[in-house]
Amino acid sequence: MNDLDVQDQMLKLVNSVKVEFSSLSLEDLAYKICQKYKVKINVQKLDEQDGFFDNTTSTIVLNDNVWFRPRRLFTLFHEICHMLIAVEGEEIIETLTSHAKSDYEDVEEELCDLGASEFLISNQEIENIFQNIDINTFITLLEKYSHASAPAIARKLANLYPERAIFMICCLKNEAREGDHVVEYAFSSKKMLPYRVRRFLSVPNNHLFCFDYNKYSGTESNGETVFPFKKTWTCYGEYFVENGRLYGILHQKKPVDKSNQLSLL
Numbered sequence: 713m714n715d716l717d718v719q720d721q722m723l724k725l726v727n728s729v730k731v732e733f734s735s736l737s738l739e740d741l742a743y744k745i746c747q748k749y750k751v752k753i754n755v756q757k758l759d760e761q762d763g764f765f766d767n768t769t770s771t772i773v774l775n776d777n778v779w780f781r782p783r784r785l786f787t788l789f790h791e792i793c794h795m796l797i798a799v800e801g802e803e804i805i806e807t808l809t810s811h812a813k814s815d816y817e818d819v820e821e822e823l824c825d826l827g828a829s830e831f832l833i834s835n836q837e838i839e840n841i842f843q844n845i846d847i848n849t850f851i852t853l854l855e856k857y858s859h860a861s862a863p864a865i866a867r868k869l870a871n872l873y874p875e876r877a878i879f880m881i882c883c884l885k886n887e888a889r890e891g892d893h894v895v896e897y898a899f900s901s902k903k904m905l906p907y908r909v910r911r912f913l914s915v916p917n918n919h920l921f922c923f924d925y926n927k928y929s930g931t932e933s934n935g936e937t938v939f940p941f942k943k944t945w946t947c948y949g950e951y952f953v954e955n956g957r958l959y960g961i962l963h964q965k966k967p968v969d970k971s972n973q974l975s976l977l
């Protein structure tokens with residue numbers, strides 16, 4: 713069985729749980745699922761993590777420092793997915809066990825991101841609305857879902873995007889201090905694998921995102937990424953800033969502007 717099959721299994725698992733509790737608010741949905749599976753939710757101080765699931769005590773622990781609703785919701789559903797894999801994901805675990813130990817964790821993390829995004833916004837919703845994915849799609853979806861599902865939207869778009877790109881959300885490390893930016897979320901399109909951007913990586917001040925972020929202007933940039941990787945990467949960035957967060961797409965090559973293309977039909 714390959715990784716795509718295991719992703720399918722994850723989506724099926726999420727949807728089988730989701731249909732039981734249709735038309736609830738996102739917080740209610742999480743609450744009902746935790747009630748059904750007798751999972752406690754604790755909010756406490758955590759250093760680095762946004763949250764984790766403790767299988768031995770059947771508890772989801774959330775970082776009380778994370779108050780931004782989209783991030784807290786995404787974490788909550790991500791941890792619910794860890795729980796679902798542990799409780800209902802026998803086949804998924806079987807597939808994961810065939811990976812090396814280090815891979816197992818990475819793949820499970822990816823699956824939980826995928827599952828969380830499916831809880832927050834379904835594949836169908838996005839696939840039915842849009843044929844082309846660009847920065848405007850990102851903006852439109854964020855408006856439509858009032859930002860509650862921002863990481864989920866970024867994850868979905870990355871998954872559907874046919875070219876090499878990374879969908880990112882950046883925020884200020886310390887909300888009170890300007891100029892200290894970190895990657896809050898980074899989701900690679902399928903073609904990007906295994907090229908990843910680590911979460912909470914600092915965005916250097918001379919980065920093309922950061923430069924314009926500080927100016928609060930512009931929606932596109934062209935240049936080399938200067939993330940501290942061994943090799944630099946010439947890319948094309950599209951982004952916008954809203955409520956102190958930067959939502960962006962780093963394309964490996966400049967996307968074709970489909971609106972200017974002549975129709976062959």
Ligand SMILES: [Zn+2]
Pocket residue numbers: 790794821824
């Ligand atoms: Zn996790």
